[in-house]
Structures are given as structure tokens and as C-alpha cells.
Amino acid sequence: MSARDERTPLTPGASLYDYVLFRRGVDPAAPVPPRGYPVPDGPDGPAEPPPARPRLAWDRVQQEVTAALAGPLADPDPVRAAEAVHRATGLLRLPDRTVRAVATRMPLDDETAARATARLLTRTGTSLGAVGVGVALLIRLGEPEDVPCLKALGLLRGLTRPAAAALDPLDRQAAALLLLTATDRDRTLTPLIDAAAAGSHDEAGDDAGDAAEGDNRPVRDALVALVAAPDWISTVHWQARRVAEAARLDALLRAHPDDAGLVTAAGRLLHAMAAQYNTRADLLDYGPAAEAYRTVARRAGLPGPALDHQALLLSLAQDLDSGAGALLDWPPGEREALLDLLRRHLGTEPPPGPHDRRAAWLARNRTRPFRHPAPHPPLRIEVVAGDPGGHPAVETRILIDGRPLVPALFGSGPAHPPEHLLDTGDLLPGPEPREVQLAEADCTEGCCGALHVTVRRDGDEVVWDGWRGATGPPPPQLRFDAAAYGAEVRRARDDESWAWSARRTARRITAALRQRPQLRARWDLRWIRADTDWQDPDTVKVLFGHRPAPATPPGPGEDPGPGLFFEWRLPDDGRPPEVQAAAAVERLEEADPKTYAAVVGGSRELAESLGYAWPQP
Known part of the structure; x- marks a missing residue:
């Protein structure tokens, strides 16, 4: 109809x-x-x-x-x-x-x-x-x-x-219920919406109403069931703040602070709100965020030592240490105290069970958020790898006096990964001022913007100014001691304790290709780089583009013609990353990668005319 x-x-x-x-x-x-x-x-x-x-x-x-x-x-x-x-x-x-x-x-x-x-x-x-x-x-x-x-x-x-x-x-609850109702196309959220609407009151901010809603068992049951579902990330992640507001999560936690299921649900919602994918981190707009963190951190030992729970605690610690959670209005010392609580609940022993990718992530990263005592240095660069069981993004988080820069200044995406910011050397000042892109919207800069800063040397200092793309008032000029600045950038670049084997292999391939620009000309490639597969992080992807030279070179502003995109997949074979990377680069030097990589995009007509198989849908 x-x-x-x-x-x-x-x-x-x-x-x-x-x-x-x-x-x-x-x-x-x-x-x-x-x-x-x-x-x-x-x-x-x-x-x-x-x-x-x-x-x-x-x-x-x-x-x-x-x-x-x-x-x-x-x-x-x-x-x-x-x-x-x-x-x-x-x-x-x-x-x-x-x-x-x-x-x-x-x-x-x-x-x-x-x-x-x-x-x-x-x-x-x-x-x-x-x-x-x-x-x-x-x-x-x-x-x-x-x-x-x-x-x-x-x-x-x-x-x-x-x-x-x-x-x-x-009336935040009314706003949340309205938005959830309009987006609940598959009726996944219907039990929560119905329970919250039935228990809501027209009087906003009524303390008696808060208590009654906090004791609303149907809302609690619907919320815990929703967030405990195996596919909760795909259904709830992008509207976690609205789910929390609709359920009056803060009131529920006050009424049931020792409810292990509710504490786990609250922790998952807080972590989802702290994510920044093409939007401002919702955590910064969730009024009771600090109160919810306090309850979750103090009761974090309730659910026990299972892998899922330990992964959640580590994710929350990453958010509080270097993510959006660090931007909340914390009293002096409280954030550090909550981090210490999470550290103690997380413990030092790996969880029982098979040593899978998620357990390996936990083992690599379990101490990283807890090694930075106050006072905070003027500049800290922290590479953070997310939970492989959720949204495993890798970010280069830049902290100024302990506060993360990108979520404070940019509302359309997370900070770039280290391959973009650290491995290129762009953050190190050169002979001339250099503009550096710190973050970009997933939909590209031309759509929803990017955050840029100009890095330059001024005597014994490195200066950041000339900001572009920041939301709100223009950010202030930042000055750093040049020696300390250079040491921190190089420390962050060389610290790979966060990285898994395939990611290290990909970084080494890209570094080697950067030192061999002649390979692009030899094989007629427009660009080439290596990365790990989003869905299969243990596989390295070598990606490159190719556009045949036209018989007549295009004039200024003319269409250069169709092109192709290729992908060469390299599953991790267990050898050291240095060995795997050297073998991949050796093959790239010896044979045209277009002969063994697969076409993954571009012009189908061009691919078929050159004899390449077009990818199956």
C-alpha cells in the first residue's frame, strides 16, 4: 500500500x-x-x-x-x-x-x-x-x-x-519512546516500548514517579532481554542512549543496584553510547552517564569472571581512560578511582575457556587502560583496539591533559587508525607547516566533514593551530615541548602491544610499499596499501587501484576514464609478521599483482574487456 x-x-x-x-x-x-x-x-x-x-x-x-x-x-x-x-x-x-x-x-x-x-x-x-x-x-x-x-x-x-x-x-523518556517507536520496523523494541509507555508518567522530573518507574519490573525484564540478545549490537547499538532513556535506566539502577543482569545491560549500553561512528558520541548527551558508570563500576564483580563480562569491563575501561567517558564532568580523582575498581574486578588472570581471538584481545589489552596515573601529561597518544566481539575499530586517540581530542571537537567519526596518523610520520613537524587530517566521517569528508589541524615547528615547540572542521567555537592553539612531543609520537608508533599478528603484517607491508614507490609505476597502479579485513581480522588485504592509460590523455577537468579495484587476501599462516610481510613484498616485486589479485570493484565493462572475472554478488 x-x-x-x-x-x-x-x-x-x-x-x-x-x-x-x-x-x-x-x-x-x-x-x-x-x-x-x-x-x-x-x-x-x-x-x-x-x-x-x-x-x-x-x-x-x-x-x-x-x-x-x-x-x-x-x-x-x-x-x-x-x-x-x-x-x-x-x-x-x-x-x-x-x-x-x-x-x-x-x-x-x-x-x-x-x-x-x-x-x-x-x-x-x-x-x-x-x-x-x-x-x-x-x-x-x-x-x-x-x-x-x-x-x-x-x-x-x-x-x-x-x-x-x-x-x-x-521529557527525555517521551522523546526516546517517540523515536524508538518510529524506528522499530521489525518490532524488536516493542516489548520495551510497551513496558516503558505503560509505566511512564506525564509529570516529568517527579521524584515519586522516578521511584515508581525505577521499580518497574516489566521495564527491567524487557531491557535486560533486549540487551542480552545475541544480535543486540545490530538492533540496539545505534540507539543505545534512546533505549536507556526510554527505560529510565538511571532509575532502574537506583532501585536495583545489585541486579547482575541489569548492571551488565547498563554496562553494554554505556559502551555503545561511547562509540563514535559518523555521529557524536551519544554518551556526551546522556545526562545520567556518570551516575550509571559509578553503579556499574562498583557492582562490576557481580556477574563473575566469564569472557563476555571481562571483555565488557575492559571496553568500559578503554572508554573511561581515553574515550568519550573521559569527557564527562568528573570530580577530581573520581574517574581514576572508577578505573581502579574496574582494574580490580578485571583481575590479572585470563578467563577460562578456549584461547580464541577475543580472549587474545583481552590478554593483549587488559593492562593498557590502567597504566597512566595522574597527573596527566600535556600530550598522550593511545592506540586503542576495540573488542572483536563488538565493533573492533582501531583508533589513534590523542589526549590533551588527559582529555581525548577528537570526540571533544568532532561529531562525525572516530580518530584515524595509526597507519594513517603515526606510520606516515604526518604528526611529526617538517620543514614547512603540514595540515593533518585527524578524523573523517565514514561517508567521506565531502559529505559530513573531517577534522584537520596544522602541525608546525616554532623554535623549541611544536604548535597545533589552523583547525578546520571542528564543531563549536574554534579550538585554541596548542603548544608542546618539541623533544617530549617527538618522543611521544615515536613511542605510540613503535608500541604494538595492542596489535594482533595480521595487523602487524599489514603495517609492515604498507611501510615497505611506502619505501618502494617504483612498484606502482612498474605495475601501473594508481595506489596500493595493506589492511586487515573487517570481518576476518586474521586476514591481510592488499588493496590497489588500476586505470589503463587512455590513448589520448584527458585534458584539465576531463574524465580520466574507468578504473578497477583489486584485492589480494593473505590469511595469517602463523609465521612472524616480519616474515609474512617480507614474503608478500617479494611477490609484489616479482610479479604483477593484477595477475593474482581479484577484482572487487570499478567498471565491469573494463574488467571484462581486460579478461578479469567480475565479483559474484
Whole structure:
């Protein structure tokens, strides 16, 4: 069924708010459709989209929307103002989300008048554009009395996220439930949503309500079952903060501090919130994070010495030592005290059971987060490898006075791995200032940005300035003693205690290739590097690109033509990494890698014309 077929005609004069209440009232137990209820048609028949306008620059859009809305929103008569907003949003002929984005930030001459108009729009508005303006204004101006209306409007397709943003400062649980409901397409979250909604109260911040919710056994059971599921990472990881807020995790922990299942679930959610994959670490926006860490660290010995539990404790220690957990507002010495608790619960003996990849990771890294006592040095570089049982990313975490730099300055991805920052020598100052990319969004810099800093030498100091891509105010200039700085960069580069065999092999292959640039020209390769496979970390992948030289060289700005991407896989055979790397480089020197590597992407037509097999789907 299409969205158009799902739509219900809007009774003349009926508001979108009344429409949503009607849809929920028809069958309150029925699940909300994916992405919310479709926008209803107008009273005169199906609504047609306004004629498209040429694409406008953002400055021009801001000017037009502000000019159209400023007058009505300053009008002390909310009825007259709401009518004017309805007319203005129709005449602008801009996407509703664009108008909302401007309304959320535009200056207001009279906030009291704007709030009154926003309330009238949200309760009586009949178009998505006008109601959206009201919701956008309540992001700044909303008060507790607006919560019921926002909760209802958030069930309407197109208004879920703005309504949740307006609810966030008023009722975090309501905002979380709204977002989880809209994204629960496979109904995995339904038991938790239903239990939390049944136990919730309309009064935000009521201490009695907190206690009652904290003692809510159905919510506790649904949360523990959700996070204990084998596939919990794929279903919960990206919305861990919202799951914690919907369940009122902080209140549950206060009511059940000795519940081993709940403590484990809390630890897993905290670790998931600390991750930074194309988004700001959710942990930094979770208000009760420090309180939850305290409970988990103090009760960390409850579940016992199993491998899963020890891996969780080590992951939490990595987050507190050098990850987003270090950025929370800790009283002096408390973070170090919690790390010491985790160290004692983790112990020094490996867990019982077979020596698999995860146990090997635990053995390599179990002491690393605990070897940095205060006071913190001006610069520390820590390479952190994540749990192979979760999201095993490798990051080069740069800490300034004990605080991790990238999660504090960049909200679209983690720090680069050591192969990018340390092995290249880019962090070491050269004869001229050098711009270094510290982190990049997974979707590339051109989409969601990257964090850059310029590294230069100034006498006996190394200076970091010229920041690009940081969120918020421009970061300050950083100065380091040159001798200590160089020693720390080289120490971090040479310390491979975090790395497994295949990763060491890949680093040595890449280093050897960097010293042999003639290989690229010899085999007509555009680029070549080695890495470990994300899904099979014990396999080295040698990746390279090839583009045949065209008969006629392209002119400036012309398409250089199609290319191919190749992959040569080298499973770890148990020999020392130095030996495996030397053998791989020797073969690369002796034979064209295009003759034994596999095509993994590029132009299918080019691959077939050159006799290469195209990868099977």
C-alpha cells in the first residue's frame, strides 16, 4: 500500500493534532506505521506539492523564511499570527524541513508572542508546513504543558524528529519512546516500548514517579532481554542512549543496584553510547552517564569472571581512560578511582575457556587502560583496539591533559587508525607547516566533514593551530615541548602491544610499499596499501587501484576514464609478521599483482574487456 493509499481525508477545519488523536483512538493497541502516520489529504482532495523552485543558496533561504515569519511571530494576537504563518508557509514553496530548520534558529523579537503562536499552530494547524513551524519554535520555547501535544504530533510522518527535539529538554523518556517507536520496523523494541509507555508518567522530573518507574519490573525484564540478545549490537547499538532513556535506566539502577543482569545491560549500553561512528558520541548527551558508570563500576564483580563480562569491563575501561567517558564532568580523582575498581574486578588472570581471538584481545589489552596515573601529561597518544566481539575499530586517540581530542571537537567519526596518523610520520613537524587530517566521517569528508589541524615547528615547540572542521567555537592553539612531543609520537608508533599478528603484517607491508614507490609505476597502479579485513581480522588485504592509460590523455577537468579495484587476501599462516610481510613484498616485486589479485570493484565493462572475472554478488 502506498503512502497516498494510506492517507485519510482531513475533515474541513480539522487540525493535524486532532487527526493524530483520531488515528490513535481508532485502535490504540495497533502499532504505529513505520515512520509514523502519513500526512492526511486536505479537505478539498489530494494535496499537490507546490511548484518546484530553483535551488537557492542557504543564505537566501534564511533571508526569505525569516522575512516571511518574523512579522507574524511578533504579533501578540496568536490567532491572526497563526493564519499568517499558514499563508506564508504556502507561499514560500520551500520544503517543510527547510522552513523548520530556519524557524528553529531564527531570531525572535517577542518570545512570549512566538510561544503563544507556536502553541496555536501545533494544536489547530491544518498544514504540515505551518504545524512544523510551531514544533520548531517549541524546540526553544516549549514548556511542560506542551508535552502531550508534541508526543501526539511526533507520530505524524515528517514530524517525529523535530517533535523529539522539542521533547528532549522537557521529557527525555517521551522523546526516546517517540523515536524508538518510529524506528522499530521489525518490532524488536516493542516489548520495551510497551513496558516503558505503560509505566511512564506525564509529570516529568517527579521524584515519586522516578521511584515508581525505577521499580518497574516489566521495564527491567524487557531491557535486560533486549540487551542480552545475541544480535543486540545490530538492533540496539545505534540507539543505545534512546533505549536507556526510554527505560529510565538511571532509575532502574537506583532501585536495583545489585541486579547482575541489569548492571551488565547498563554496562553494554554505556559502551555503545561511547562509540563514535559518523555521529557524536551519544554518551556526551546522556545526562545520567556518570551516575550509571559509578553503579556499574562498583557492582562490576557481580556477574563473575566469564569472557563476555571481562571483555565488557575492559571496553568500559578503554572508554573511561581515553574515550568519550573521559569527557564527562568528573570530580577530581573520581574517574581514576572508577578505573581502579574496574582494574580490580578485571583481575590479572585470563578467563577460562578456549584461547580464541577475543580472549587474545583481552590478554593483549587488559593492562593498557590502567597504566597512566595522574597527573596527566600535556600530550598522550593511545592506540586503542576495540573488542572483536563488538565493533573492533582501531583508533589513534590523542589526549590533551588527559582529555581525548577528537570526540571533544568532532561529531562525525572516530580518530584515524595509526597507519594513517603515526606510520606516515604526518604528526611529526617538517620543514614547512603540514595540515593533518585527524578524523573523517565514514561517508567521506565531502559529505559530513573531517577534522584537520596544522602541525608546525616554532623554535623549541611544536604548535597545533589552523583547525578546520571542528564543531563549536574554534579550538585554541596548542603548544608542546618539541623533544617530549617527538618522543611521544615515536613511542605510540613503535608500541604494538595492542596489535594482533595480521595487523602487524599489514603495517609492515604498507611501510615497505611506502619505501618502494617504483612498484606502482612498474605495475601501473594508481595506489596500493595493506589492511586487515573487517570481518576476518586474521586476514591481510592488499588493496590497489588500476586505470589503463587512455590513448589520448584527458585534458584539465576531463574524465580520466574507468578504473578497477583489486584485492589480494593473505590469511595469517602463523609465521612472524616480519616474515609474512617480507614474503608478500617479494611477490609484489616479482610479479604483477593484477595477475593474482581479484577484482572487487570499478567498471565491469573494463574488467571484462581486460579478461578479469567480475565479483559474484
